[in-house]
Amino acid sequence: MDPKVLETMYAEVESEFQRSTYPAGFPALPDLPAARYFDPEFHRLEMDHVFRKTWLCVGHASQLPQQGSYRLFEQFDQSIILSRGSDDTIRAFRNACRHRGSALVTETEGVAKRFICPYHAWGYSSEGELKSVPEVHNFACLNKADKPLLQVRCDTWHGFIFINFDEQAGPLADFLGPLTGQIDDFPIDQMVVKRTLDVEIDCNWKTAYDNFLEIYHVNTVHAKTLSPYLESKSFTISLFEGGHARFVTRKRGGQSFFSAGHDAAAPDDFTTRFKDHVFALPCFPNSFTALDPVGFNWQSFWPKGPDKMVMSNMFMGWKRDDDDDRAFWDGMMANQKTVLAEDIGLFPTIQRSYQQGDIRDVVLSFQEQFIYWYNEEIDRRIGVDNVPPALRVQPLLAAHVKG
Numbered sequence: 001m002d003p004k005v006l007e008t009m010y011a012e013v014e015s016e017f018q019r020s021t022y023p024a025g026f027p028a029l030p031d032l033p034a035a036r037y038f039d040p041e042f043h044r045l046e047m048d049h050v051f052r053k054t055w056l057c058v059g060h061a062s063q064l065p066q067q068g069s070y071r072l073f074e075q076f077d078q079s080i081i082l083s084r085g086s087d088d089t090i091r092a093f094r095n096a097c098r099h100r101g102s103a104l105v106t107e108t109e110g111v112a113k114r115f116i117c118p119y120h121a122w123g124y125s126s127e128g129e130l131k132s133v134p135e136v137h138n139f140a141c142l143n144k145a146d147k148p149l150l151q152v153r154c155d156t157w158h159g160f161i162f163i164n165f166d167e168q169a170g171p172l173a174d175f176l177g178p179l180t181g182q183i184d185d186f187p188i189d190q191m192v193v194k195r196t197l198d199v200e201i202d203c204n205w206k207t208a209y210d211n212f213l214e215i216y217h218v219n220t221v222h223a224k225t226l227s228p229y230l231e232s233k234s235f236t237i238s239l240f241e242g243g244h245a246r247f248v249t250r251k252r253g254g255q256s257f258f259s260a261g262h263d264a265a266a267p268d269d270f271t272t273r274f275k276d277h278v279f280a281l282p283c284f285p286n287s288f289t290a291l292d293p294v295g296f297n298w299q300s301f302w303p304k305g306p307d308k309m310v311m312s313n314m315f316m317g318w319k320r321d322d323d324d325d326r327a328f329w330d331g332m333m334a335n336q337k338t339v340l341a342e343d344i345g346l347f348p349t350i351q352r353s354y355q356q357g358d359i360r361d362v363v364l365s366f367q368e369q370f371i372y373w374y375n376e377e378i379d380r381r382i383g384v385d386n387v388p389p390a391l392r393v394q395p396l397l398a399a400h401v402k403g
């Protein structure tokens with residue numbers, strides 16, 4: 001990162017740390033309508049205009065280690081095969097056979113030269129071409145070239161796999177443009193997925209996502225775990241175009257709660273900005289990560305109906321596989337699960353308050369501004385005229401975007 005940009009950023013973090021009054025010139029944030037967190041019609045709008053039209057992070061290239069590796073992505077009623085072809089390209093296919101629609105792949109991951117349909121055994125290559133049809137003479141005019149697996153747009157960013165169901169959407173690089181440069185000096189390409197953890201929770205996807213977008217709760221919820229390691233008052237938010245952002249928080253003593261006292265074998269020349277600070281990147285619409293040289297969790301928050309969701313965690317660590325590394329990751333996972341459990345227990349209680357009408361308006365502070373910002377973006381994506389008037393979020397923060 002440009003030293004000048006870095007200097008400005010550190011100055012902002014210091015000034016945030018010192019701040020003791022509401023920032024002059026920053027608007028008072030109106031309350032969010034709680035119905036956005038349970039209304040079935042609003043949920044449908046989110047599915048149609050956000051989840052089916054935005055780039056979504058669905059995995060990491062290291063989960064498809066060799067040609068022929070495949071993996072199923074199954075969230076919000078979608079079933080998608082992620083496949084590494086014999087040309088090393090990662091593609092995404094709808095998991096639906098072109099004959100009569102049976103799911104082709106039922107194993108969650110594996111390696112195969114061919115995908116063979118379990119119904120009538122049509123066979124497809126890792127690149128999606130229809131290769132074999134039993135008793136082909138019984139089909140009057142079947143041209144195999146006309147029936148490849150249906151492809152969904154797929155691209156990668158620093159190894160993270162993104163898909164988009166919308167043929168008309170712009171390129172991934174444009175979508176992530178505001179985040180470009182934020183992690184160029186983090187040697188992320190040397191990382192692999194070490195562990196994964198999916199947790200189903202009885203709440204709206206945003207009820208869970210919101211929790212990871214502010215640091216206000218850390219001193220209470222994580223008093224004995226994260227709080228001693230983070231200078232939470234220094235939490236500095238930069239809103240970016242497109243519903244993204246960057247959060248920078250100074251660490252206390254350069255330590256991480258997650259390392260469990262172990263050395264994580266990060267590269268020696270690791271830039272100090274990541275050792276002394278936590279750089280967190282919320283990525284619209286539903287991903288979040290807080291970069292840490294000891295390893296970090298890339299989270300995605302998937303809707304499963306208006307009041308159910310799945311939190312997917314991909315734990316990223318260094319390419320290495322030995323006893324020390326496994327011991328490190330056992331400790332890391334124990335700590336990650338401790339912290340996640342501290343958060344997760346609260347979500348269904350929040351959901352109940354919204355859904356029962358106990359709480360009709362969600363109150364947000366300056367330090368919770370990103371929650372407001374990505375909700376603004378959701379309405380922009382849906383088209384504000386399509387959002388029921390009582391559920392709309394007034395656009396306010398565009399003037400406070402930094403990148």
Ligand code: FES
Nearest residue numbers: 097099100117120
């Ligand atoms: S549905 Fe797949 S071969 Fe018939």
Ligand SMILES: [Fe+2]
Nearest residue numbers: 211221222343
């Ligand atoms: Fe938390």
